[in-house]
Amino acid sequence: MSSDKHALLLAVGKRIRALRIQKGWTQTDMAVYLDINRGHIxxxxxxxxxxxxxxxxxxxxxxxxxxxxxxxGL
Incomplete structure (x- = not known):
């Protein structure tokens, strides 16, 4: 994986994590609410x-x- 692609994936992930935490959700909460596997999240x-x-x-x-x-901005 190129470093640019990896940096973008990390930035997206960091933003998703921050918004999830701001909402007060654990990964499990988010997985259940959105019907997405917790491991995927x-x-x-x-x-x-x-x-x-x-x-x-x-x-x-x-x-x-x-x-x-x-x-x-990403």
Whole structure:
């Protein structure tokens, strides 16, 4: 994986994690509420897995934001 791609995945994951924590959710809470596997969420937050567009949309809506805001400035 290129360093640019890895840096982007880490930045997206960090933002998702921050919004999740701000909402007061654990990864398990988020997984149950959004019907996404907790391991998948963990991998996304740690930059180990790339989230597809549909998954990003589901996450953004669940975190009360938009994909545009989620990805802004990255």
């Amino acid at each position: 963990s991998d996304i937050e740690r930059g180990k897995r790339e989230a597809g567009l549909i998954t990003l949309q589901i996450i953004a809506r669940g975190l009360d934001t938009t994909m545009a805001r989620l990805l802004k």
